[in-house]
Structures are given as structure tokens and as C-alpha cells.
Amino acid sequence: MILFVFKENEYLHSRCFRNVEHYISENFKTSSESAAYLVISFPGSWFETDWFVTKPFGETKIDLAHFPLLKSVGNDETALVNQAFLNRFDRLFKFFSIISEDSIRDSVSCEFYSTVMKNAATVTRHVACNLMGSTNLLLETMTNFVELSPYRPFRTYIFCNAKRFTQLSEVANESIVQHLAYEAELEESLGMQNVVYLNKLDDLPLSLGDAPNTDIATALDSLGLGVRARLCLRAAGELEKQKERNEEKIKKEIQKKAVASMRDLEEYKATCEKNKGKGYYDAFKVQKEEKDFQANVKRLVLAGVWDEIIEMLKRYKLPDEFEGKKEWIELGTRFRRLVEPLDIANYYGHLKNEDTGPYMNKARPKRYR
Numbered sequence: 001m002i003l004f005v006f007k008e009n010e011y012l013h014s015r016c017f018r019n020v021e022h023y024i025s026e027n028f029k030t031s032s033e034s035a036a037y038l039v040i041s042f043p044g045s046w047f048e049t050d051w052f053v054t055k056p057f058g059e060t061k062i063d064l065a066h067f068p069l070l071k072s073v074g075n076d077e078t079a080l081v082n083q084a085f086l087n088r089f090d091r092l093f094k095f096f097s098i099i100s101e102d103s104i105r106d107s108v109s110c111e112f113y114s115t116v117m118k119n120a121a122t123v124t125r126h127v128a129c130n131l132m133g134s135t136n137l138l139l140e141t142m143t144n145f146v147e148l149s150p151y152r153p154f155r156t157y158i159f160c161n162a163k164r165f166t167q168l169s170e171v172a173n174e175s176i177v178q179h180l181a182y183e184a185e186l187e188e189s190l191g192m193q194n195v196v197y198l199n200k201l202d203d204l205p206l207s208l209g210d211a212p213n214t215d216i217a218t219a220l221d222s223l224g225l226g227v228r229a230r231l232c233l234r235a236a237g238e239l240e241k242q243k244e245r246n247e248e249k250i251k252k253e254i255q256k257k258a259v260a261s262m263r264d265l266e267e268y269k270a271t272c273e274k275n276k277g278k279g280y281y282d283a284f285k286v287q288k289e290e291k292d293f294q295a296n297v298k299r300l301v302l303a304g305v306w307d308e309i310i311e312m313l314k315r316y317k318l319p320d321e322f323e324g325k326k327e328w329i330e331l332g333t334r335f336r337r338l339v340e341p342l343d344i345a346n347y348y349g350h351l352k353n354e355d356t357g358p359y360m361n362k363a364r365p366k367r368y369r
Contacts, residue, residue, distance in 0.1 A: 053083045057119065060086060073323050073332075074313030076369050128235060201237025204230050243319045250309055250318075254331070258305045261298040265338055268295045285345035299342045306335060306367045340368050 045051070053060075060083040062070045070079035129136075205217060206227050220230065268291060272280040284292055312318050322328060347359050356363050 050088070051082075051084055053087075057115075058083055062086065072313075073369075074310055076366065124232065128232070201233045202241055204234050204237070206230050206234075240319070243317060246312060246317050247319055247322060250312070253305055253308070257301055258335070261301045262335065262338060264298050265295060265302075265342075268298075269338070281341045281345045284342050285349040287349065295342065296346070299339055299346070302335060302339050303343075303365070303367070306332075307365075310367050336368050343368075 051058075059080045061078040062081050063086070064071065064078060066089070067079075070081075071077060072079075205220070207217075225233075269280040271291065272278065272283040280295075283289075284295055287293065287296070309318075313323070343365070344359050347353065347363055352363065353359065
């Protein structure tokens with residue numbers, strides 16, 4: 001079964017439930033009409049077309065008309081999702097009945113498995129080169145015309161090993177079958193209550209002698225992780241730590257430069273409205289007094305700090321959850337509302353619109369989008 005859990009969203013709620021309200025009331029039970037989460041589940045399937053499509057990686061851009069929040073704010077990128085899964089949502093929105101499809105040859109399953117594994121290896125090598133700070137220009141050139149897999153690991157993973165005979169034939173087919181039958185094995189493994197937590201990947205032991213206790217060493221050996229695989233896990237852990245250090249660096253930069261500058265601009269705004277009887281947009285556009293000049297300096301300082309944050313987001317140098325943190329959302333909203341009116345005033349005050357056109361068409365910086 002494929003399960004999707006959404007936080008309460010008025011559009012999604014109305015779109016899903018208005019179309020199938022009479023059907024859901026007869027076939028589903030809900031605990032509360034005001035629940036904070038919406039749960040949508042689809043039945044499991046043995047058809048490959050319900051798991052992937054024939055594109056190189058089976059991905060497609062999310063339809064922002066249905067899911068407007070699934071996009072990156074910093075990079076202005078639309079989220080990539082599994083197209084086969086998205087097609088199921090399209091059927092739900094249109095309330096079409098699910099049509100049975102012909103099964104695909106076993107060779108397609110093998111090809112799918114090989115493609116995923118091959119491209120996953122390509123992605124890990126690419127990430128490893130970036131992590132090591134490779135200065136080879138070929139790395140950047142290759143990414144312009146070599147398509148990388150969009151799949152990335154996320155959330156919490158539980159690995160359960162089982163002492164079985166080595167299977168040498170039909171590797172792809174067996175892998176998919178084991179994946180579909182993983183639930184029973186997971187329940188059995190969790191029932192043993194023999195759990196080893198590997199929270200610090202950057203300190204992962206490379207051998208039995210490096211392990212702080214035998215449980216960790218035994219678990220890693222049972223999973224079949226060699227030295228090379230453990231080094232990759234260490235690198236992944238170090239990458240996450242580096243992203244966290246980058247976030248701390250930005251916080252210090254904000255406290256050192258941005259907080260004081262934003263406070264000065266807020267005082268400038270209040271002064272203009274009180275003494276001059278007009279908004280700070282008009283006062284800044286004219287640029288007649290010393291305070292207007294100082295406000296422009298603060299504007300440039302804040303723009304520089306925020307451009308640095310956007311650049312780090314573009315290069316994926318910050319934690320994945322950075323854009324969704326409440327403190328950064330509130331700080332970014334405060335910055336945009338305070339500084340962008342000054343950018344607009346500066347743009348039209350210097351008559352840049354005569355050459356470039358309206359500000360909102362082509363001149364608006366990415367830090368505000």
C-alpha cells in the first residue's frame with residue numbers, strides 16, 4: 001500500500017473530498033472533521049507501471065496547481081516526484097476508475113533496477129566530488145549535459161539483515177519482490193528488539209577495532225558494509241555537519257550585520273512617516289537628506305547578506321530543512337517587506353525602467369521571489 005500524509009491544506013482538502021465525498025462517507029471512517037492531517041492511501045500493485053514510467057528516472061515536475069507548496073523558495077524550483085505516483089493523484093482528482101494494465105515483460109523490471117542502481121552510483125560519485133571540494137572544471141561541465149538521478153534518500157531508514165542463501169539469478173526481479181514483501185520481515189526484525197542506533201555517521205567505525213562496542217560492529221558486518229561503504233556513510237555524515245556549520249555561520253552573519261541594519265531601516269521608516277508626512281518609499285526615492293543616503297547603505301548591506309544565503313541554497317550548502325524553518329521564514333518575510341520597497345524606489349528613482357521595463361517583469365532580484 002502506498003500511503004501519503006499531508007498537513008491540513010484547504011485547497012487539497014476541498015479538491016479531494018468534494019469530488020469523492022459521497023464515496024468516502026460510505027467506504028472510509030474519519031476520527032474528526034477538523035483533523036490536522038489528511039491521509040490518502042493507494043493499494044499496492046504488482047504492475048511496474050504503477051511504480052515507474054519509461055522516462056530515464058521516472059520523474060516529473062509536480063503540478064503546482066494541485067500542490068502549490070511543493071517548491072523550493074530559494075532556488076524557485078518545482079519539486080520532482082515519481083510520475084507514476086502522481087498519475088494516481090490525477091485519477092483521484094478526476095475521480096476516474098483505475099484501469100487495469102497489461103503486465104510488462106520481466107526484462108523491463110531488470111532494466112528498471114539496473115538503471116536506478118547505475119544512476120544512484122553516479123549521483124553518489126558526483127556528491128563525493130563536491131564534498132571533497134574538487135576544482136576540476138570537467139565536473140561542472142559534465143553536469144550541464146549529463147542528467148543526474150533526482151532520487152535522494154530522506155527520512156529515517158531501518159535496515160534489517162536476514163541470514164539467507166546468496167541468490168545469484170534474477171537479481172533485479174528478486175530485489176523488487178523482496179521490496180514488496182519487506183513489511184513482514186520488518187515486523188519480524190523489530191519484534192526481536194535488538195536495535196543499534198547509528199546517529200553519528202561521521203564517527204562510523206571502519207573496522208571491529210574502531211567500534212566503541214561490539215553491537216555496532218556486529219550490526220555493520222551483518223549488513224555487509226565494507227570499508228568503502230562505511231567511508232561513504234562517513235562522508236554523508238560529514239556533509240550534513242558541514243551544512244549545519246554553514247547555517248550557524250549565516251546566523252552569526254545575520255546577528256552581526258543584518259539585525260542592526262534592519263532595525264535602522266525600521267527607525268528610518270517610522271521617522272519618514274512621522275516627520276515628513278509621507279512614506280519612506282517616496283522619501284528614499286528623492287534622496288535629499290543624509291538619512292536617505294544611510295538608508296541606502298543599509299539596504300545594500302542587507303541585500304548582500306541575503307544574496308549570500310540564496311547562493312548557498314542554490315549550491316545546496318545548507319540543510320534540506322532550512323527553507324521550512326519558522327525562524328528563517330519569518331526573518332525572510334520581514335526582510336522582504338522592509339527592503340524591497342526601497343529597491344523599487346531606487347529602481348524607478350534612477351529611471352532604470354526606461355531601459356529594462358517594469359520592475360516586476362525582469363528586474364526583481366531572486367532573493368524576493
